Amino acid sequence: MKRTVRIAITTAQLLAIAALAIVEGLSGYRAGVMQYLYFKKIHYLETLYSPGHLGWHLVFLSICVLVIIMLTNGRQRKQHLVRYTVACCALAAAYLVPWFHGLNSYAHLLIVLEGCAAAECIGAWAAS
Amino acid sequence: MKKRWWLPAWLMIMLVGAAPVQALATFPDIDTQAVVDAMNDPGWVIVDTRLNDAFNGWKLDHMVRGGHIPGAVDFSANWLKVDDDNLDALLSEALTTKGILPEKRVILYDANGSDAGKVADYLSSRGYPHLYHYDINAWATDKTRTLDRYPNYQRIIPAVVLKAVIDGTLPESFENSKRIIIAEASWGEEKTAYAKGHIPGAFHINTDRIEPPTTKDPVMWMLADDKTLAQFALEFGFTRDATVIVTAAEPLAAYRVATVLQYIGVGDVRVLNGGQLAWTMAGYALETRRHDPVPVTDFGGPIPGNPDVIDTMEETRTGLRTPETFTLVDNRTWQEHIGESSGYSYHKKKGRIPGSVFGYAGKKDAYSMDDFRNPDKTMRNAAEILALWRKQGIDTRKHLSFMCGSGWRAAEVYYDADVMGLKPISIFSDGWIGWSNTPGNPIESGIPEKSSTR
Numbered sequence: 001m002k003r004t005v006r007i008a009i010t011t012a013q014l015l016a017i018a019a020l021a022i023v024e025g026l027s028g029y030r031a032g033v034m035q036y037l038y039f040k041k042i043h044y045l046e047t048l049y050s051p052g053h054l055g056w057h058l059v060f061l062s063i064c065v066l067v068i069i070m071l072t073n074g075r076q077r078k079q080h081l082v083r084y085t086v087a088c089c090a091l092a093a094a095y096l097v098p099w100f101h102g103l104n105s106y107a108h109l110l111i112v113l114e115g116c117a118a119a120e121c122i123g124a125w126a127a128s
Numbered sequence: 129m130k131k132r133w134w135l136p137a138w139l140m141i142m143l144v145g146a147a148p149v150q151a152l153a154t155f156p157d158i159d160t161q162a163v164v165d166a167m168n169d170p171g172w173v174i175v176d177t178r179l180n181d182a183f184n185g186w187k188l189d190h191m192v193r194g195g196h197i198p199g200a201v202d203f204s205a206n207w208l209k210v211d212d213d214n215l216d217a218l219l220s221e222a223l224t225t226k227g228i229l230p231e232k233r234v235i236l237y238d239a240n241g242s243d244a245g246k247v248a249d250y251l252s253s254r255g256y257p258h259l260y261h262y263d264i265n266a267w268a269t270d271k272t273r274t275l276d277r278y279p280n281y282q283r284i285i286p287a288v289v290l291k292a293v294i295d296g297t298l299p300e301s302f303e304n305s306k307r308i309i310i311a312e313a314s315w316g317e318e319k320t321a322y323a324k325g326h327i328p329g330a331f332h333i334n335t336d337r338i339e340p341p342t343t344k345d346p347v348m349w350m351l352a353d354d355k356t357l358a359q360f361a362l363e364f365g366f367t368r369d370a371t372v373i374v375t376a377a378e379p380l381a382a383y384r385v386a387t388v389l390q391y392i393g394v395g396d397v398r399v400l401n402g403g404q405l406a407w408t409m410a411g412y413a414l415e416t417r418r419h420d421p422v423p424v425t426d427f428g429g430p431i432p433g434n435p436d437v438i439d440t441m442e443e444t445r446t447g448l449r450t451p452e453t454f455t456l457v458d459n460r461t462w463q464e465h466i467g468e469s470s471g472y473s474y475h476k477k478k479g480r481i482p483g484s485v486f487g488y489a490g491k492k493d494a495y496s497m498d499d500f501r502n503p504d505k506t507m508r509n510a511a512e513i514l515a516l517w518r519k520q521g522i523d524t525r526k527h528l529s530f531m532c533g534s535g536w537r538a539a540e541v542y543y544d545a546d547v548m549g550l551k552p553i554s555i556f557s558d559g560w561i562g563w564s565n566t567p568g569n570p571i572e573s574g575i576p577e578k579s580s581t582r
Binding site: 028029031032034035036038039042043046 | 347473474
């Protein structure tokens with residue numbers, strides 16, 4: 001059961017990132033895809049990911065790490081924390097490196113990476 | 129044994145051979161007097177089967193004069209070659225709209241001796257029994273006979289004329305062109321369309337250069353400010369005295385860029401009628417080698433040189449207050465006009481500008497223009513466009529300001545109206561998206577009281 005959940009979560013994380021890459025590539029060729037992605041990007045950057053909401057995202061990620069620590073121990077804890085840290089580092093890179101800001105799927109990338117970090121809580125819960 | 133295979137083979141030869149004979153037998157030549165008699169007889173219909181550009185006014189196929197026989201309708205042999213799953217339905221609709229009906233006697237005329245035959249074969253296959261052939265050269269060489277052509281037919285050019293320009297000759301209406309520039313317009317980077325094939329010698333214009341997206345909510349692709357457009361003109365080498373031919377895989381992009389170049393002040397802007405499809409259907413090859421524009425430092429005049437081409441929001445509001453002299457023509461789908469659809473994935477507001485009149489565009493979506501195009505994407509017969517507008521009560525003697533979502537569809541309609549010689553005309557470039565995103569602007573929806581349905 002634990003192994004199945006872990007595989008399912010990893011697969012979902014990889015699929016989400018792959019889908020983003022495909023959609024970003026497609027947006028270079030299809031006006032409709034680009035327009036929709038760009039529209040959503042501006043919308044999310046002015047609402048969910050506006051500078052004023054940064055604090056809430058840090059609180060959310062902090063809660064996630066606490067949940068992982070509370071629900072796991074030993075090797076399990078280390079495993080989930082490493083994966084969580086990788087997702088957070090990618091999120092920080094996307095947030096700080098200007099190249100990512102130019103992507104049409106930039107806002108969706110932030111959502112997916114934050115989702116990847118949060119998914120480790122589910123993995124930790126399943127492992128507990 | 130010999131007899132057993134010989135008989136079906138003989139029958140096959142007779143059947144294959146009989147088909148053209150039958151078509152020829154029902155397709156006799158007639159003379160000019162018969163055409164003149166047919167012009168006033170409702171039992172006859174005179175059909176121009178040449179390229180639509182010849183119908184519009186261009187002298188093609190070595191004609192001594194350009195244009196079409198007064199009262200003739202168009203049904204180009206070129207349409208029969210279009211690769212479209214829906215072609216049969218499009219052609220059937222065209223035949224009905226133009227009154228080319230099986231019970232009528234149909235005169236098919238051409239100038240090259242082959243177009244009329246192709247249309248005759250098609251009509252024969254649909255059961256048209258009374259077909260006649262006329263060579264329009266006989267009409268054109270008789271100076272006493274009138275040929276109708278659109279006042280500004282030269283604004284949309286046929287592929288054969290563009291080819292002549294590329295080959296270094298100055299065809300009809302280009303005699304005074306000092307500097308000819310060919311530009312290919314499309315949305316996005318070169319890889320989206322330009323790199324796959326373009327008109328030889330053309331450089332690429334990404335439409336985002338003239339209408340960059342906003343960087344804040346609400347997201348819109350609105351026409352850039354005059355300073356940005358001036359920079360664009362210099363960077364791409366456009367000058368006031370240049371002749372610019374705009375082409376595109378999708379003609380909408382060409383018309384959008386062409387109208388913006390007109391607004392900027394380029395003196396002579398043309399569009400390839402039918403876009404790349406016209407080029408390839410004429411048998412010419414596309415090129416994949418990229419070309420760069422040659423920048424200039426001086427445009428040669430103020431920018432915008434023709435501000436009347438584009439109506440501002442305030443000019444549109446002012447116009448709407450005087451409906452006796454001004455009509456805002458809504459060139460969106462009926463669903464967009466009545467508020468059933470916004471038309472765009474990035475725009476959620478639905479409805480129309482109060483006072484605007486439905487002016488047609490396409491049936492399918494916000495990118496379709498079938499009401500203004502022939503099956504080969506060339507400009508539709510002006511009389512049919514005017515008939516659509518009459519149905520909606522649009523008086524073409526008034527100032528017509530065309531609008532759509534944000535200026536693309538309206539640009540094509542503006543060009544058609546310009547070819548027809550209508551004036552004054554303009555484009556409300558901000559369109560529905562700009563209007564509905566401006567706080568305080570009134571909006572309405574539902575079926576308008578004065579309007580007919582599609």
